[in-house]
Amino acid sequence: MNNKFNYYLKGKKGEYEVVIGLEVHAQILSEAKLFSPSATKFGQEPNSQVSLVDAAMPGMLPVINKFCVEQAIKTGLGLNAKINNFSIFDRKNYFYADLPQGYQISQYKNPIVGEGKVILDMPYGTKEIGIERLHLEQDAGKSLHDQDPNNSFVDLNRSGIALMEIVSKPDLSSPEEVSVYIKKLRSIMRYLNTCDGNMEEGSLRADVNVSVRKKGSKDFGTRCEIKNMNSIKFIQQAIDFEAYRQIELIEDGKAVNQETRLFDNKKQETRSMRSKEDAHDYRYFPDPDLLPLKLDSDFIENIKKKLPELPDQKKQRLINEFKLSSYEAGVIISDKETSAYYENVAKNSDYKLASNWLTVELFAVLNKQNKNISDSPVSSINLAKLINLIKNNTISGKIAKTVFEEMVKTDGDPEKIVIDRGLKQQSDPKELEKIISKILENNGDKVKQYKSGKEKLFGFFVGQAMKETEGKGNPNLINDILKKMLK
Amino acid sequence: MTITKDTVKKISKLSRISTNSKFEEEMIKDLNSIIKFVDQLNELNIDKVEPLSSVVNEKATLREDEVKKMNAKNDILKNSPEDNENYYVVPKVIE
Amino acid sequence: MSDITKLSLVDTVNNIKNKSISCEEVTSAYIKRINKSKKLNCYIESDFEQAINKAKSLDNKSDKNKKLFGAPIAVKDLFCTKNLQTTASSKILKGFKPQYESTVTSKLWDQDAILLGKLNCDEFAMGSSNETSFYGNVINPYRNKNDLVPGGSSGGCSSAVAANLTVSTVGTDTGGSIRQPASFTGIVGLKPTYGRCSRWGIVAFASSLDQAGPMTKNVKDASLMLEVISGYDQKDSTSSKKNSENFLNNLSKNIKGTKIGIPKEYVVEGMSKEIQKLWDKGIEICKSLGCEIINVSLPHTKYALPTYYIIAPAEASSNLARYDGVRYGFRSKGNDLIEMYENTRGEGFGREVKRRILIGTYVLSSGYYDAYYLKAQKVRSMIKKDFDDVYKEVDAILTPTAPSSAFAIGEKTSDPISMYLNDVFTVPTNLAGLPGISIPAGYDQNNLPLGLQVIGRHFDEQKILDISYALEDEIKFKASIEDWWINE
Numbered sequence A: 001m002n003n004k005f006n007y008y009l010k011g012k013k014g015e016y017e018v019v020i021g022l023e024v025h026a027q028i029l030s031e032a033k034l035f036s037p038s039a040t041k042f043g044q045e046p047n048s049q050v051s052l053v054d055a056a057m058p059g060m061l062p063v064i065n066k067f068c069v070e071q072a073i074k075t076g077l078g079l080n081a082k083i084n085n086f087s088i089f090d091r092k093n094y095f096y097a098d099l100p101q102g103y104q105i106s107q108y109k110n111p112i113v114g115e116g117k118v119i120l121d122m123p124y125g126t127k128e129i130g131i132e133r134l135h136l137e138q139d140a141g142k143s144l145h146d147q148d149p150n151n152s153f154v155d156l157n158r159s160g161i162a163l164m165e166i167v168s169k170p171d172l173s174s175p176e177e178v179s180v181y182i183k184k185l186r187s188i189m190r191y192l193n194t195c196d197g198n199m200e201e202g203s204l205r206a207d208v209n210v211s212v213r214k215k216g217s218k219d220f221g222t223r224c225e226i227k228n229m230n231s232i233k234f235i236q237q238a239i240d241f242e243a244y245r246q247i248e249l250i251e252d253g254k255a256v257n258q259e260t261r262l263f264d265n266k267k268q269e270t271r272s273m274r275s276k277e278d279a280h281d282y283r284y285f286p287d288p289d290l291l292p293l294k295l296d297s298d299f300i301e302n303i304k305k306k307l308p309e310l311p312d313q314k315k316q317r318l319i320n321e322f323k324l325s326s327y328e329a330g331v332i333i334s335d336k337e338t339s340a341y342y343e344n345v346a347k348n349s350d351y352k353l354a355s356n357w358l359t360v361e362l363f364a365v366l367n368k369q370n371k372n373i374s375d376s377p378v379s380s381i382n383l384a385k386l387i388n389l390i391k392n393n394t395i396s397g398k399i400a401k402t403v404f405e406e407m408v409k410t411d412g413d414p415e416k417i418v419i420d421r422g423l424k425q426q427s428d429p430k431e432l433e434k435i436i437s438k439i440l441e442n443n444g445d446k447v448k449q450y451k452s453g454k455e456k457l458f459g460f461f462v463g464q465a466m467k468e469t470e471g472k473g474n475p476n477l478i479n480d481i482l483k484k485m486l487k
Numbered sequence B: 001m002t003i004t005k006d007t008v009k010k011i012s013k014l015s016r017i018s019t020n021s022k023f024e025e026e027m028i029k030d031l032n033s034i035i036k037f038v039d040q041l042n043e044l045n046i047d048k049v050e051p052l053s054s055v056v057n058e059k060a061t062l063r064e065d066e067v068k069k070m071n072a073k074n075d076i077l078k079n080s081p082e083d084n085e086n087y088y089v090v091p092k093v094i095e
Numbered sequence C: 001m002s003d004i005t006k007l008s009l010v011d012t013v014n015n016i017k018n019k020s021i022s023c024e025e026v027t028s029a030y031i032k033r034i035n036k037s038k039k040l041n042c043y044i045e046s047d048f049e050q051a052i053n054k055a056k057s058l059d060n061k062s063d064k065n066k067k068l069f070g071a072p073i074a075v076k077d078l079f080c081t082k083n084l085q086t087t088a089s090s091k092i093l094k095g096f097k098p099q100y101e102s103t104v105t106s107k108l109w110d111q112d113a114i115l116l117g118k119l120n121c122d123e124f125a126m127g128s129s130n131e132t133s134f135y136g137n138v139i140n141p142y143r144n145k146n147d148l149v150p151g152g153s154s155g156g157c158s159s160a161v162a163a164n165l166t167v168s169t170v171g172t173d174t175g176g177s178i179r180q181p182a183s184f185t186g187i188v189g190l191k192p193t194y195g196r197c198s199r200w201g202i203v204a205f206a207s208s209l210d211q212a213g214p215m216t217k218n219v220k221d222a223s224l225m226l227e228v229i230s231g232y233d234q235k236d237s238t239s240s241k242k243n244s245e246n247f248l249n250n251l252s253k254n255i256k257g258t259k260i261g262i263p264k265e266y267v268v269e270g271m272s273k274e275i276q277k278l279w280d281k282g283i284e285i286c287k288s289l290g291c292e293i294i295n296v297s298l299p300h301t302k303y304a305l306p307t308y309y310i311i312a313p314a315e316a317s318s319n320l321a322r323y324d325g326v327r328y329g330f331r332s333k334g335n336d337l338i339e340m341y342e343n344t345r346g347e348g349f350g351r352e353v354k355r356r357i358l359i360g361t362y363v364l365s366s367g368y369y370d371a372y373y374l375k376a377q378k379v380r381s382m383i384k385k386d387f388d389d390v391y392k393e394v395d396a397i398l399t400p401t402a403p404s405s406a407f408a409i410g411e412k413t414s415d416p417i418s419m420y421l422n423d424v425f426t427v428p429t430n431l432a433g434l435p436g437i438s439i440p441a442g443y444d445q446n447n448l449p450l451g452l453q454v455i456g457r458h459f460d461e462q463k464i465l466d467i468s469y470a471l472e473d474e475i476k477f478k479a480s481i482e483d484w485w486i487n488e
């Protein structure tokens, strides 16, 4: 399972490979925060979802949200990772306006989830990405810097929301792999309902560690961490920029500084975050307000038993059950809603046609309309109906496309569309025989030519028949009748 | 280990505590005497000892995932030195 | 009744219940005395109008069954009290009015006690003499030639109970802050087992050591207070699921057959002969009551203070990071956020607090964590194990509470280490999470009170209360304060 595709960057003095590791912060789907009972809804009035604990009032104490622990375990299981029966919450100490306690409660030496792995489907085959760990921690609040020239504004609604920090090994070697990796993580978490993966709302953010090394080298270069990215496109751009920046430094004989950088998507460049530099001594120590988290094996087993089907399992099942190709199955399972949609259509019609109609026709429409499958203009029931109309010869594949266009516009029932618009296929052999014999009568010379060997004219007769039936003639029947009559 | 002026400056910075040279001088003296005092622990062999971070022998309390409503104006912002439209206001953060 | 404020808590509540005095009379008597006792500097915040109103409404209440019915109580300023300024005696919390009530204090009011006000203490409970308070030092009602410290950090509490300015109180004890001031003022102070009382709503100093506890005129009062304030609180993850017990009802002077350990390491250099004498007297009394006295060893005792002065500042440096001028309390000026932080904390914290924050930051900082913090956590294990081993042999341990009696104000402020040594006998129990009680045992040659400490097994408060009750009965300590500070 090695990387068959090598992504090399050209410098002036040779080729380089890029080594990437990701720290993904995934917001846990839960009603309440990790250590307090305030709500986690997005986009509410400032400071309206803040408890005494979140505002770090004197004497306030954290209490662990059990559901968030379960969510982390579920996700860990989804990453094929080791769940640790014993984990510790630590304090990471630093000052910032949106960090009310002056420390973030996180997990340092003893995370709740240990090593795991994620399989990526790349065009050049599968690639395994190692997971270093997953730990629980609380989110910070939000500071707004552009409301006022002299002041910053602080909203603590996000403060204390549960995050899972998923740390990968430095196994990623191209922006493309990073994109697929993030999408795969998102897909796993959506299957599990542990994170909605909404990057625009910040439910999924990544710190990207980038270093470069000479092609073929086994050593690691000095890495830079690009902080807090919430767009796959920008992450890819940032990696490229950062890799070339480092290559240039190396080729100029300069050192790469290990530092934290920010990506400016307008300028398309990364730059050093000076403010972070002196704050690097986080003085982690176990939070004395919280006892170590000791989990019974039963507790973990119960979660395991209730685990839903995961993307990799579903893919295998679709391949077995519906004879899909690995590629087709991969496309369909990449998203939980898409796969549910597919299964609905496939089970109620024809699995092969279902895959085609979904991944070709419907995907094209969704792409064009910039929509998700969950707000598809064509419901799975209606798509299944359409496919059944094709299968039982009520309409031809060609007419089906017309019907589909109509369905996209109106979300209509295809059976009704076919009736209303008189699109039903003409499949009465006697009727068709009548029409065809008339065509043959009117084209005696062409019949003669055909019979004397100009077999290409067969298409002409089919075309005439379709024209006469306004496209509704059953093409198979027309073929059969023509063959018989032209003998 | 001795605590120098640089150490005092560094840890004051980390602790976000303003200093002046008088304070720094006092702290060099005080902190060195405290460090000398706690360095008594070096007499002990602790190689095989497990650290103790809590004397509590019970299992951690876990909370159910339930929301409790707070009243921002009364409970959260009432004591704030400065706020504006429900935001806390602080002097500009320099990135 | 002219001596209302001299009554114990149990007697006060009983007198109110059997209608020999009213709540209003009691509360008024205390308020009058508090107003004449400003010199002691015990109270830093009060709401007497509210107290009188509550007393009146209690007098009209038909159900007088609650355990603290009508008892006027002031509490250490470390407890958050709803709508009443709470500062931990620090400038940095100036003006802070919590919109919530600590679990421990709300348990008092649930039992129909009346809040008198907030008692002075060392800033953020960091001190052993109540001299680090932003509001100035508290004065001990016992005096020598000079004004004396009341002990600390619960010095406002100890002085107030001894001077009859509150019928009982709750303090907090991180390294001896209830027991040492109790010893300095001739009262009873109990630090419960870690986890016995909720820490929710108490301004945190060192979370793994802090524990609230009663400070009272006698052992019966301490038993009653403990049963009121203890119990599981789901808002504090470190609070024990054990239920509260009927400590007062179960109180018994019969301690025959109890095995009492005398640790040889508690004989320290510089300890006065008088303290040794009182300790011996305590041992003799125990023997006479049928206890078995066993000499024991707690070999790592001398390492308790160095361990404590790593762990407590480390936790404090983090616990006090929230005082940054953003959400409550004092804010200084600054051109940008960092400057505002530094000025707020530089001006808002006193010297002892800053000293401890700096030490705590240092021992946690990269390169020093293993050498200091981690090592201290390991030695803490050894200290706890010492006690575990000894408790296989004995039921309780008897020691002096403090190595000296109350000292003069200013006497020890120049040298932090000499101040820290005050807690040499009390700190080990905090590190091990054990309950400990100090009871007045007699006077030294200057007529200053001295205390004895009884240390128990985890959650065995009943045993140390029983032993103390028996000792108290034999010792017959009499408070001997003259109201020299009263300003008529």
Ligand SMILES: [Mg+2]
Pocket (backbone or CB within 6 Å): A023, A207
């Ligand atoms: Mg990071």
Ligand SMILES: [Zn+2]
Pocket (backbone or CB within 6 Å): A025, A137, A165
């Ligand atoms: Zn993180």
